[in-house]
Amino acid sequence: MTWGLFTTWILPGLWVTVQVTVFSAALAFTVALAIGTLRTSRWWIVRFLSGAYFEIFRGTSALVMLFWFAFAFPLIFGYELVPMWAGVLALGLTYGAYGSEIVRGALAAVPVAQREAGIALSFTPMQRLRRVEFPQAWPEMVAPLNALTIELMKGTALVSVISVSDLAFAGNVIRLSTGDNAPVYTLLLVMYFLLAFVITRGMRVVERQAKKGVGQEPERVPLFRKRGAGSPGAAGDTRAMGGVNA
């Protein structure tokens, strides 16, 4: 592998991976907040529809969604998505569904007494959500959302399959043109690992702020947070189904 290949493929690929990660994380976060909140609604029909969204997008594979948005969607709606946006859409909607479970669980964990105090002060339901319940649920969401963001970042490699020239795509191009398989894929793995590290560091700062915001001392945590289930079901990784706050 030469320096030229590095600057023409790997670096732009890294930039595309970062973009896809940021855009789909933003979409996923929005979807997670909306669906997660709707799933705590008073109206059963709202709970049912948002729950159905959750089950469908969580139940299917992100890669299948990606293919569906890239190839089936244009046929149905007569509108072809730019591959990168098909990727962002598929990843954002899928990981948003996982995230909604984190949001719903954290909101449900806010003590009932807090809601009652909000009622006693005559807040509207929307004010209660925004000023009382959400700010308290937020610190509880950050750590599992961090885990989810890393899953999402790893998931962005899928967009290479629909010819978005991200890092993984760049790796395949270089493999096909040079046959330097070992160094290329090793480099790729290391770069993804560094991205995960950066995300974790960033989220750590967010978490510390969030905990300070409710007067809690932030705990000391290891380099990477332990993921993949504490007690059965208390997992940070919501790709596992029925995981969080079950």
Added chain:
Amino acid sequence: MDTPQSTQDDPARPTADATKPDADPAAVPGAGDGHREDGPELIRFQDVTKRFGELTVLDDLCFSVYPRKHVTLIGPSGSGKTTILRLLMTLVKPDEGTITVDGEHLTHEERNGKLVPAGEKHIREVRKKIGMVFQQFNLFPNMRVLRNVTEAPVHVLGMSKDEAEARARDLIELVGLTDHIDKYPTQLSGGQQQRVAIARALAMRPKVLLLDEVTSALDPEMVAGVLDVLRDIAHTTEITMLCVTHEMSFARDISDCVMMFDKGRIVEAAPPEQLFGDPRHQRTRDFLRSVQ
């Protein structure tokens, strides 16, 4: 649910009176028929029944509370005292009967001359007249002390931030916590938190303050500070109070009327001197003996 027709003068409905069953209305200021000089009643329960499943918590309950009076509910646990406060706070809904606050129906509203179940908005309007202090304080942990007190006045009453803060500072001073104004609730002791909760409730300028066993969750050495604050408020302001408490000496101190509650009914209602000094009912005597 029907429109309440009778008043407590109605001889056919003697239960519409906290003095039931031992009617000595003149001796019971604050509740029942006693002192009419304070104008119409502020809170009125009319034939209110509340069931949780099979259990009847409130049984056809009628009583009134008049402005500026301090009424205390005592009685064994599970007798329905706290349910009365939760009904007023609209945290639970009555199964039968009506509740009025300051002449307005709490759970119903009039539309085209008919009483219909109240919408969220109506309930909120009526509820603004009521403040509540909870057993477990229920401060918002995500806000500092000052913001706990200003949040609702600003966003519910639409008060300007400056005005709300000025008032909050006065109230926080009143409860003796000026030094802790920038702390988070988790950094305060239970007694301090409860005093903040009192300030928070008062900041809404309620006509009625509901106190739900406000000292039960406190360490013994914290109780006195909270009760002192409440005594001070009771004696220096015009606010109406409805308390549920296990602190008999506090009840004796601040009450105009004490109501003994058992099995969802009022057993006896009387001024504190009488109820504590010379209770008329065996049930009251037993209860008072058991808590001493």
Added chain:
Amino acid sequence: MNWDWGVVADFMPYFWSGLLTTLQALAWGTLIAFSLGLVWAIAVRGPAFVRWPVLGFTEFIRNTPLLVQLFFLFFVLPEWGPTVPVMVAGAVGLGLHYSTYTMEVYRAGIEAVPVGQWEAAHALSMSPRRTWQSVILPQAFRRSVPALGNYVIAMLKETPLIATIGLMEMLGEARAFGTETFRFMEPYTVVGIAFVLVAYPASLLIRALERRLVTH
């Protein structure tokens, strides 16, 4: 373009063959993930020269994309040794990736076993091997079952990734079918629904299992 049930019917034979391949890959992947995860979980309780390399390696695997790991296994390993069949590369990739998740499940399960159990085993002069085998692991495993089940479903949803190195599982079949017939909508939709149809009942099953294990 309209939905054509005829196309669906044409696709079904390929679909069944793809489903079988998916389940095969899933079965092998699960086996590897469950056993390798246990090895990691026990290894990190060992001496530092075992512990740190294992922690570093699993952390690395867990924080990098499965897709790139699959490419690595399929394209790099043959440079050093014999060619790996695509099913083997896929199952090993899937199993290795998810072993770093099941490892955490086992670790949590092991940590949840009360210290008294270790002490009791010690007091009975049990060998370390016996302690693990008859005291610690049976208790840890019981707590781990629901979370492990969750990862099986997560793995199911990742099996389509193996199509990218050429395995003809469900998605691979759908893609091949689409390329041949220029009908993409039906095969991709059928495969998407198939995932929900397998995953949703499975998740209900796991939730039920979880409740049972929590109450007992």
